[in-house]
Amino acid sequence: MRRPLAVALAVLALLTACTSHKQHPDQDDVPAPGTLRVLASSELGDMTPVLEQVRQDTGITVRPTYIGTLDAVDLLAEGRADGRYDALWLSSNDYLRLRPEAAKKVVSETPVMSSPVAIGVRPAAMARLHWKPDQVTWAQIGQAVQDGRLTYGMTDPARSNSGFAALISVASALSGAQSALTDADVAKATPRLKQFFKGQKLTSGSSGWLATAYARRGDVDALLNYESVLKGITGLTVIRPRDGVVTADYPLASLAATDAATREDVRRLAGALRKPAAQRLITERTHRRPVVAGVALAPGLDTSRRRELPFPGSRSVADGLLDAYENELRRPSRTVYVLDTSSSMEGDRLARLKKALTDLTGDFRDREEVTLMPFGSDVKNVTRHVVSPSDPQAGLAGIRRDTAALRADGNTAIYTSLEKAYDHLGAGGDTFTSIVLMTDGENTSGARADEFDAFYGRLPRDRQDIPVFPILFGDSSRGELTHIADLTGGRLFDARQGSLDGAFEEIRGYQ
DSSP states (O other): OOOOHHHHTOSOOOOOTTOOSOSSOOTTOOOOTTEEEEEEEGGGGGGHHHHHHHHHHHOOEEEEEEEOHHHHHHHHHTTTTTTTOSEEEOSOSHHHHTOHHHHTTEEEEEEOEEEEEEEEEOHHHHHHHTOOGGGOOHHHHHHHHHTTSOOEEEEOTTTOHHHHHHHHHHHHHHHTOSSSOOHHHHHHHHHHHHHHGGGEEEEESSHHHHHHHHHHOSSOOEEEEEHHHHHTSTTOEEEOOTTOBOEEOOEEEEETTSOHHHHHHHHHHHHHHTSHHHHHHHHHHHOOEEOSTTOOOOTTOOOSOOOBOOOOSSHHHHHHHHHHIIIIISOOEEEEEEEEOSGGGTTHHHHHHHHHHHHHGGGOOTTOEEEEEEESSSBOOOEEEEOOTTOHHHHHHHHHHHHHTOOOOSOOOHHHHHHHHHHHHOSOOSSEEEEEEEESSOOOSSSOHHHHHHHHHHSOHHHHTSOEEEEEOTTOOHHHHHHHHHHHTOOOEETTTSOHHHHHHHHGGGO
């Protein structure tokens, strides 16, 4: 279903890695002197050792809140970062500059390091394709995918700058654009882009989970991501295509709502990160490229130059490209929502679940298949809906109708319900297939954990590739849900630290 990009980007990603602070800090959340509240791209969690060294050198402590790049721009544009954050540190500010209401919130920016989008390829695929790393082009990559000789994973362009940059790179190459992409270029590239995205086997809202899922899956040949991420994965040949790349420059920026003293701390932090010793530490620890002359690249980073592919010159082109990806180009999604409607969900918890699911219907894509599987002591019913491009409202109305009809009763049969979800899905097929599990309690009925483990172990390999994304809510057990996520290759989302709406929305990047 076509919908405004603002809906897709409306909810913050849940916090990850080294920050334990609230998802939406209060206006009176005043940091201690010398502490900067930084809204940062999610992959910057690997900068912790560098930031600790900077803290020792300058006394400035960075308190990061990790978020997808495009989500952060939306947060700024809506004014929800004012007074809550002191600085912005995204992989790129290119998309931000297309949003005047967000760009005016930034008063300075200093590039800290860089990393181009690249493709990492398994040795077997390199041998099969007879590629020489320094000669490969995006057009060759596209042709290999179209011929069925290469499969890959990449992050969701609507949430992650690495995914968006990869989308721009491929669209530029396949359209033959010699300058910034235009609407005509996107239209020209669309037929070949459809073929290209048939080779995408993995999607993700974060680079870290994508790398883990890729290592688990032996049937995916390559990853599209930042060079720095790919260099951290053993065994990949990392290729920067010869016909050009889109590069992240990680600018550290002050926010307009801060005072002079805070801006001075941001300036000092940027200066410390650009000192030669810090630049050497950055490239050695993170495989990113230094931006200060005279600092050598970490071993293994290619020194040859590549043309920089231009970012779209207007928001309409950028949003049009994202909309085309979401609703026409990508594989459709197929998801079973396994929903705890046991007696403990009665009242506010059930009301919150209904609201979250109803709100989520604004984010479902064309061609998406959504199955609702509420459970108590057993699965209560199974309803399947498809968001048809010819009549999307019919499918969405059905989801809202079935959501409104949810009732709370019975015990909590988590594992029995998951088994029935796998039985319902069968093989994954030509879709991004997943299971979302929402429960507010521990398993009290039906199959036990060990019985589910045995059931999962007997599944064919293609069905074992279907991940479960559990949501921690109410009185559910973190250990129980973490085990389910780890076993199936999914990821746990914590609605107790953020919100149930936010957890459902963040999972969208993995579907």
